[in-house]
Every structure is written in structure tokens, then in C-alpha cells.
Amino acid sequence: MTANLVQQRADRRAWLGLTIVLCLVALVAMDGSVLYLAMPSITSAITPSTDQALWILDIYGFVVASFLITFGTVGDRYGRLRLLVIGSIVFGVGSVGAAFSTTPEMLIAFRALMGLGGATLLPSGLAIISNLFHDAKQRAQAIGIFAATFAAGFVVGPILGGVLLNHYSWGSVFLINIPIVVLFLAFAPVLLREVRTSNPGRVDALSVALSSVGILLAVYSVKSAAAHGFSLTQAVTGVLGIATLWWFVSRQRTLEYPLVDFKLFHDRVFTIAILTGTVTLVAWSAASYLTGVYLQSVLGYGILTAAMAALPGAFVLTGACIGANVVVERVGKKTAFVASLFFMAVGLLILLLTSVTGGVWVFIASTVVASVGYGFSFSLVAETAVAAVPMERAGSAGALAEMSNELGNALGISLLGSLAAVCFRLLGPDVAGTLDETLDTPGLAAGTIADAEQAFVTGMHVAIGVASLILFTLGFLALRWLPRSAPEEARETEGAEAV
Incomplete structure (x- = not known):
């Protein structure tokens, strides 16, 4: 042996x-x-x-x-x-x-x-x-x-x-x-x-085309609305994208070897895990992009200084990833999972304290708090998704967990980045479509620059606020839907015996 x-x-x-x-x-x-x-x-x-x-x-x-x-x-x-x-x-x-x-x-x-x-x-x-x-x-x-x-x-x-x-x-x-x-x-x-x-099954070429085209058409519609406002072409593109994605979903239910097995989403635990994987990266990517512009173009920090400001959060995230299993053993998977969502939501809320005149320490505090949640989430999502389904479907569950991260990373900038862009277009000085384009315009008055910076910060706050609200909502759903694990049941039993 x-x-x-x-x-x-x-x-x-x-x-x-x-x-x-x-x-x-x-x-x-x-x-x-x-x-x-x-x-x-x-x-x-x-x-x-x-x-x-x-x-x-x-x-x-x-x-x-x-x-x-x-x-x-x-x-x-x-x-x-x-x-x-x-x-x-x-x-x-x-x-x-x-x-x-x-x-x-x-x-x-x-x-x-x-x-x-x-x-x-x-x-x-x-x-x-x-x-x-x-x-x-x-x-x-x-x-x-x-x-x-x-x-x-x-x-x-x-x-x-x-x-x-x-x-x-x-x-x-x-x-x-x-x-x-x-x-x-x-x-x-x-x-x-x-x-x-x-016996891998065959690749359904039509499903590949439907998923890719549907996603790109829908996102193009959102981006077009953010950059240029609503129009007939933009609306038609969005409807075509949604219809194509609906066709893709319907087709998967009839295939022997679907690209995405949507039956897995009948399990609430699996659904929460995949939603968390997506929303985590939606929030993270949008916040990283918007705060990167904020630190450089609003506060005036150099690229290297802006990068160094992100280091404390990076160290915390790495530690949270490494220590997630120890935390789960002590408090249980459900508690750790729910805590990850609330840490991210609170961390993003801290960003609402940033302003045109200062906020680098607010940024650092925000990334440190949110990174605890990011680290736990990255470690728990795939494991939770795979554990929620039968062993023979574990491969599909793992692939969906990975896809949720990549899709969330792109959606964060597309949806929340577009939301911030809409706010800038509505509130800004109407010189150009983005803050950096505006600041690169020669001969701007000081008041115009101040208005552009304030419009960007307001748009960033709106996008970050929406992301935080989504995370809080998902946290409460996880609190209700996820089953208790052994450590949590043991603590509840000990509490009942003490009474």
C-alpha cells in the first residue's frame, strides 16, 4: 500500500x-x-x-x-x-x-x-x-x-x-x-x-455563433447608448442581441451535448455561486478601471504612484485567497461565502467618500476591505459550484465557474463603465465623450476642467453605488439560499445545548 x-x-x-x-x-x-x-x-x-x-x-x-x-x-x-x-x-x-x-x-x-x-x-x-x-x-x-x-x-x-x-x-x-x-x-x-x-461529444457550431454574436450585439447596444445616446439603430441592435441570446438558450435545452448545460441552474446553490463569480468581477473590473482614471486624471498622480496605491489591496487579496480554506474550516462555507459578498459591498461603499480634491487614502481603505471579499470569493466560487452538482457534471460546473469570472470582467466595464460614461455625458461640460479626451482638449478654462472632473467623480459614484447594491442583494440571497455547513451546524447545536 x-x-x-x-x-x-x-x-x-x-x-x-x-x-x-x-x-x-x-x-x-x-x-x-x-x-x-x-x-x-x-x-x-x-x-x-x-x-x-x-x-x-x-x-x-x-x-x-x-x-x-x-x-x-x-x-x-x-x-x-x-x-x-x-x-x-x-x-x-x-x-x-x-x-x-x-x-x-x-x-x-x-x-x-x-x-x-x-x-x-x-x-x-x-x-x-x-x-x-x-x-x-x-x-x-x-x-x-x-x-x-x-x-x-x-x-x-x-x-x-x-x-x-x-x-x-x-x-x-x-x-x-x-x-x-x-x-x-x-x-x-x-x-x-x-x-x-x-466521448467528448460534438461542437455545435450554431451555438458558438449564437452565443458570440448575441453577446457582442447586446454589448454594442449598451456601449452605443452610453457614448452617443439612444437611437433607432442602437435599439434594434440591442433587441437583435437579446433575441439571439434567447435562441442560444433555447437551443441548448434541445442538444445532447450543449455548450452550456442550463439545467445546472435549477440548483439554487449552483446559481448563487455562478452569480457571485460574475458579480464579483463586474464590481472589481469596473472599480479598478474607474479608480485608475480617477487617481491619474482627477487627482493627478503618476502611473507608478497609482499602481503603488493598489499594492495594499493586492497583498490583502492574496492573503485572503491563501487563508480562505482555514476560515471556511473555522466558520463554515456559508458564513465565509456571505461574508465575502458583504466585505466587497462595504469596501465599494467606502469609495463614495472620494472627491475631486482628494481621496487616495479612501481608495486604499476601500481596496483593503473589498479585497477580503474578493479573495474569499475567488477561492470559494468554483468549489461551491462543483460541489453543488452531481460528479458526472462537475466538468460543466467548473467551466461555467471560469466563464462567469471572464464574463463578469467584461460586463463590469461594459455595463458599469457605460453607466459612468452616461453620467459624464449628461453632467459634463459637453466638450468630449470622456474625461481624458476632455482634458486633452487645448485651451480649456479652469471652470470647464473642474466641471469635467466633478462629472466623472459623480459618474464613478453612481456606478460604484449600483455595484455595491447588487452585492448586498446577492449577499442576502446567499444568506437565505445556501445550506449550512458542518461548523455552522455544530455551533448552532452547542448554542442550543447551552440554553
């Missing part, structure tokens, strides 16, 4: 394989957030319009979310390692193209190509890691490291971007990907094994 246990435990090659996959995972996560501090520099360099700036930020996340489950099925059929290699090459090519883009349209196109490559990396990477570790405890540890790396990548992205932009041009935030992609391509064939399943 001892020999078998020893044989099951991972060797050095497995841990090196994990490390090389985690490098790609970190890249995918960082590229979802690395532009938050870079947007003022990009706006000055290639002058995108309001809606183009929003597309530059979130087309990556939408492409990743749209194709995540699709490429999970493709990898099962044709091989995870093969798809991982192809995806990393596509990701690298997109990074080089993005770094040297000279127009907003070019940057949007290459960001979309990066998203296409990134969509292959997460599901294939997780499957390969699971196959590297045969010991159950080590496999759980490796998957936990995978989740923590993904979460840390989101947080490190803006900070890394700030450091690079302090010394180099904005294209450097993309070129940093190339050495890691080259490193992966050199060592992956040696350290990793091919993984595929014997």
Missing part, C-alpha cells in the same frame, strides 16, 4: 509542469486587467472614441468568455496540450500586434485575437493539471494554486502595467507576454502530457 501511495504522488516533472501552465494562466488573467491604468496613455496616443475605448478594455474578456466552454469541448476531442500550444501561439501573435497598433481599430482587433488564444488556455490548463497529479490531496492543492494564480493575475495586472508604463510606452504591457509564451512553447512538450476524453 505504501508503495502505491508513493507511486501516486507527483514528481518534480509534475510540479514543473504546473509551474509552466501557471505562467499562461497568470497571463490570461493579467491581460484582462492590465489596461486599467494604461488607458489614459492609450487615449493620448491613438485617440479612441468613447465606445472604442470601452471596446479596447473589454473585447478581450468577451471573446474569452464567449469561447471558453467551446474550446473546452474542442480540447476534449482533439487534445488539450495541442490546443494549449496553438492557443499560446495565437495569444503571442495577438500580443505583438496589440503592442504595435497605430489605430483604435487595430488594437481592438488584436485584443480580440488575444482573447481567442486566451480562451483555449484556462480549460485546457486545468485539465492538464488535473492529469499531472494522481494523488487526491496533491491534485486539490494544485487546483487551489491554479485558482489563486488566476485571482492574483487580475490584481497584479494593473500594478504591472503601472510599473511598465512608468519606464516604457504603452505597448510594453503587451510585449511582456512574449517571453512567457516562448518559455511555454519550449518546455511544454517536455513537461506536459496530452489529455483527451474518449
Whole structure:
């Protein structure tokens, strides 16, 4: 028996394989957030319009979310390692193209190509890691490291971007990907094994098209309304997007191998987990983007200073990710899950104390409090979603949990970023569509600049307030719907016996 246990435990090659996959995972996560501090520099360099700036930020996340489950099925059929290699090459090519883009349209196109490559990396990477570790405890540890790396990548992205932009041009935030992609391509064939399943099912091409087109049409409608106001074209586009998504949902219910198994949402616990994964990233991405502009364009801090202001929150988030399992063992999963939502909601509310004249310490306090919730959420969402469904559907549940993070990251900027943009357009001095465009206009009077800054801060407060309200609502739903875990039941029993 001892020999078998020893044989099951991972060797050095497995841990090196994990490390090389985690490098790609970190890249995918960082590229979802690395532009938050870079947007003022990009706006000055290639002058995108309001809606183009929003597309530059979130087309990556939408492409990743749209194709995540699709490429999970493709990898099962044709091989995870093969798809991982192809995806990393596509990701690298997109990074080089993005770094040297000279127009907003070019940057949007290459960001979309990066998203296409990134969509292959997460599901294939997780499957390969699971196959590297045969010991159950080590496999759980490796998957936990995978989740923590993904979460840390989101947080490190803006900070890394700030450091690079302090010394180099904005294209450097993309070129940093190339050495890691080259490193992966050199060592992956040696350290990793091919993984595929014997009965993966077929990929429904129509479902892929419906989901991608539906999401993009609906988001385009929201962005168009934010940048230019409501119009007939904008309304028709939105209706077509919603109708396409409805067709997609209806089709999934009739397929033997659906891209998204919506039957999983019949379980309330699973639904809460997926909603939390989405809303967490909605709040985080919107707050990161808006506060990045606030620190630089309103308070006047340099890129590096703005990046350093985010460090305390990053440290807290990392600690929360690592310590989440210890907290769950002591207080129970339900308590930790609900607490994560309330920590995020309260942390965002603190941002409402920011003003045009000051607020960097308010920002730091906000990120520290909210990061406790972010860390717990990143650690608990996938585990809760998978535990809520039968074992044979665990793969679908895990893929949906990953997709919820990527979709939330894109939706945060699209929906809440657009809401802030609408407020700026309605309350601002009507010089340009965004604060940075306005401030770049020559010959502005001091009063016009003050009005533009105040309009932006008001829009930021409205968007952050909406995000906080959503988190509070979801927290109360989780408090009602999630079942109690063993530690919570034990505490209740002890309390009853004491009485």
C-alpha cells in the first residue's frame, strides 16, 4: 500500500509542469486587467472614441468568455496540450500586434485575437493539471494554486502595467507576454502530457455563433447608448442581441451535448455561486478601471504612484485567497461565502467618500476591505459550484465557474463603465465623450476642467453605488439560499445545548 501511495504522488516533472501552465494562466488573467491604468496613455496616443475605448478594455474578456466552454469541448476531442500550444501561439501573435497598433481599430482587433488564444488556455490548463497529479490531496492543492494564480493575475495586472508604463510606452504591457509564451512553447512538450476524453461529444457550431454574436450585439447596444445616446439603430441592435441570446438558450435545452448545460441552474446553490463569480468581477473590473482614471486624471498622480496605491489591496487579496480554506474550516462555507459578498459591498461603499480634491487614502481603505471579499470569493466560487452538482457534471460546473469570472470582467466595464460614461455625458461640460479626451482638449478654462472632473467623480459614484447594491442583494440571497455547513451546524447545536 505504501508503495502505491508513493507511486501516486507527483514528481518534480509534475510540479514543473504546473509551474509552466501557471505562467499562461497568470497571463490570461493579467491581460484582462492590465489596461486599467494604461488607458489614459492609450487615449493620448491613438485617440479612441468613447465606445472604442470601452471596446479596447473589454473585447478581450468577451471573446474569452464567449469561447471558453467551446474550446473546452474542442480540447476534449482533439487534445488539450495541442490546443494549449496553438492557443499560446495565437495569444503571442495577438500580443505583438496589440503592442504595435497605430489605430483604435487595430488594437481592438488584436485584443480580440488575444482573447481567442486566451480562451483555449484556462480549460485546457486545468485539465492538464488535473492529469499531472494522481494523488487526491496533491491534485486539490494544485487546483487551489491554479485558482489563486488566476485571482492574483487580475490584481497584479494593473500594478504591472503601472510599473511598465512608468519606464516604457504603452505597448510594453503587451510585449511582456512574449517571453512567457516562448518559455511555454519550449518546455511544454517536455513537461506536459496530452489529455483527451474518449466521448467528448460534438461542437455545435450554431451555438458558438449564437452565443458570440448575441453577446457582442447586446454589448454594442449598451456601449452605443452610453457614448452617443439612444437611437433607432442602437435599439434594434440591442433587441437583435437579446433575441439571439434567447435562441442560444433555447437551443441548448434541445442538444445532447450543449455548450452550456442550463439545467445546472435549477440548483439554487449552483446559481448563487455562478452569480457571485460574475458579480464579483463586474464590481472589481469596473472599480479598478474607474479608480485608475480617477487617481491619474482627477487627482493627478503618476502611473507608478497609482499602481503603488493598489499594492495594499493586492497583498490583502492574496492573503485572503491563501487563508480562505482555514476560515471556511473555522466558520463554515456559508458564513465565509456571505461574508465575502458583504466585505466587497462595504469596501465599494467606502469609495463614495472620494472627491475631486482628494481621496487616495479612501481608495486604499476601500481596496483593503473589498479585497477580503474578493479573495474569499475567488477561492470559494468554483468549489461551491462543483460541489453543488452531481460528479458526472462537475466538468460543466467548473467551466461555467471560469466563464462567469471572464464574463463578469467584461460586463463590469461594459455595463458599469457605460453607466459612468452616461453620467459624464449628461453632467459634463459637453466638450468630449470622456474625461481624458476632455482634458486633452487645448485651451480649456479652469471652470470647464473642474466641471469635467466633478462629472466623472459623480459618474464613478453612481456606478460604484449600483455595484455595491447588487452585492448586498446577492449577499442576502446567499444568506437565505445556501445550506449550512458542518461548523455552522455544530455551533448552532452547542448554542442550543447551552440554553
